[in-house]
């Protein structure tokens with residue numbers, strides 16, 4: 001197949017490009033290096049030494065004889081270039097990763113909120129409009145998030161794969177049965193853009209019969225896949241900073257440098273996880289098994305297990321002896337939640353999940369140890385506050401006690417220093 005990978009230089013996009021290329025698909029990456037530029041803005045960088053994209057592609061060609069193409073393009077702004085690319089290159093599938101993907105980054109300031117909305121919503125809409133204008137039949141495979149469902153308390157509810165069956169009582173007392181998109185409940189501006197993406201897909205699928213698979217992905221952990229491991233020039237990125245680092249990778253890196261594990265709030269928040277190797281495999285399964293023309297948007301929950309954050313911290317602490325530090329929760333989220341998730345469709349397509357017990361934790365810890373010398377501990381704390389009042393109080397240097405968001409310390413606790421750490 002001919003596969004266009006929007007955002008193919010990123011954390012998920014790069015190993016996906018290699019995996020699809022390895023399977024003899026013809027791969028063309030589109031990227032505008034927004035993620036590398038965000039590193040410049042944040043004065044942070046990947047823990048692993050990622051090579052420039054040109055070096056990555058050359059290394060892949062030398063190792064495998066396979067070519068991966070590249071077009072530098074801002075998908076959110078370069079609409080006409082995107083139409084021309086789709087018309088000329090004629091992809092069978094477009095995998096869409098090209099969005100600003102960090103919730104903390106999206107909440108840093110009004111600029112970051114507006115950038116995230118402009119970039120993400122326009123990128124998705126441009127892609128859909130361009131497919132129509134280019135008269136393409138490409139199947140869109142989009143990376144959404146489990147966060148579109150929200151993380152409210154919902155004891156006993158198993159989160160379905162995108163759609164919820166409802167009964168609505170009609171005027172005559174009879175029940176009308178429908179399947180609707182699961183009610184969106186975003187927790188950040190980033191998550192909100194993903195819920196808006198869902199409506200764009202539903203509309204273009206209904207109106208223009210664009211075939212779409214939306215993958216509601218959990219938090220990705222790990223860094224290497226079997227392809228990125230082949231050569232150091234292919235190494236994948238490893239984000240550990242307070243904006244882009246995801247929780248389990250942050251814990252492993254923190255333990256590697258002797259920094260206490262930063263648990264936000266109570267740690268009783270439950271989240272869904274997937275290893276990066278499974279993520280690329282799920283995308284391959286989605287691409288190689290497209291929906292039929294006229295089929296409604298297909299939604300898969302792309303996750304393999306759920307964990308409470310405190311349980312992950314305790315697991316890493318047991319493995320490494322690291323201390324656990326409860327810090328003020330910068331987010332506005334429930335202190336605890338249950339999370340039961342349906343994920344049968346990808347398992348039915350053949351996914352065999354890699355779980356935390358499979359020894360890969362040690363592999364990630366080893367990467368963290370190897371590159372620990374590249375870590376800037378200053379970049380570890382999350383300084384992005386979901387709520388303006390908390391931001392203001394911290395900026396004013398005030399003590400911050402329980403804020404009513406639940407995931408906060410005991411009464412009387414005070415922020416210890418400008419890293420907003422609260423010791424227990």
Ligand SMILES: NC(=O)c1ccc[n+]([C@@H]2O[C@H](COP(=O)([O-])OP(=O)(O)OC[C@H]3O[C@@H](n4cnc5c(N)ncnc54)[C@H](O)[C@@H]3O)[C@@H](O)[C@H]2O)c1
Nearest residue numbers: 007009010011012032033034035074075076098101143220
């Ligand atoms: N990493 C995770 O844990 C995770 C979890 C759930 C969902 N996702 C989703 O997966 C996708 C990829 O995530 P990631 O972790 O690889 O992020 P990333 O930031 O590492 O990669 C995104 C890539 O898209 C590029 N990009 C962004 N805007 C663009 C634009 N307008 N035009 C062209 N290129 C653009 C960036 O430069 C980057 O290379 C995102 O949509 C994200 O929401 C990621």
